[in-house]
Amino acid sequence: MLHRNLADLYAFLIVAQEHSFTRAAARLGVSQSALSHTLRQLEARLGVRLLARTTRSVAPTEAGERLKRTLAPAFGEIGAELAALGDYREAPGGSFRITAVEHAVETVLWPALERLLPNYPDIAVEITVEAALVDIVAERYDAGVRLGEQVAKDMIAVPISPEMRLAVVGAPAYFADHPPPLTPDDLTAHCCINLRLPTHGGFYAWEFEKDGRELKVRVDGQLAFNGVPQVLRAATAGFGLACVFEDQVREPIADGRLVRVLEDWCPPFPGYHLYYPSRRQSSAAFQILIDALRRQGNPGPR
Structure with a gap:
């Protein structure tokens, strides 16, 4: 029974x-x-x-929600203990579920896994791509990947990417009719392409910092999207300015499709971190995964 x-x-x-x-x-x-x-x-x-x-x-139901809150961590503990049994196998193995944003998957997770998994056929990884922040314990993930500033304080966080920077960009055609902004305050006079955040539902407030002064600017314009590829497509077509990660626009800046502005207002910030509950038993297979991701990012001192 x-x-x-x-x-x-x-x-x-x-x-x-x-x-x-x-x-x-x-x-x-x-x-x-x-x-x-x-x-x-x-x-x-x-x-x-x-x-x-x-x-x-x-x-x-109310009763079901109470039962769900009890079961999620309990089954999570069982899963962690089963994974830890992999330490007793000759070849490390286990199955891991990871939640990550698409950009992290493309730039950090997949490059590391592509090199790691052929050498460890008994390690299986399931990645769920989602932009919203999730409770990895309640949703029974083994780990998550988010920017360092987004990781809860009660999690163990391992840096797995170098520092990152934001970049504000626009097409040459756009700047033919609009003077480049010299400070973030100038953005209120520009057409900007908004990005809707999945977790809170509101638009992302563009973040800047210079000489110890931090600013968050609410921008406005004709277009808004909930995905960065669409934001970049609209910016390249000359519909306004976009604020994205620096590595996402390195090529179009280099070939002249986009022009960068406000670079001196965009300092580096902590990149992606792999995070997991502090009570999770770290199996040999999980440690191999952590080490591969840490080498992939090759970050400096935390």
């Missing part, structure tokens, strides 16, 4: 995390109808409704 309850509780946790029987069934490798039947039986045995179902979505 205990084994059955654990399996059913894990199924509930996945449904509660995904807010969808379809996605949860795919993640668990079972049919949607079988999963729905499992959850109905679990609710019947417990005598309490755990999920509120509609034709379009599924969400935990």
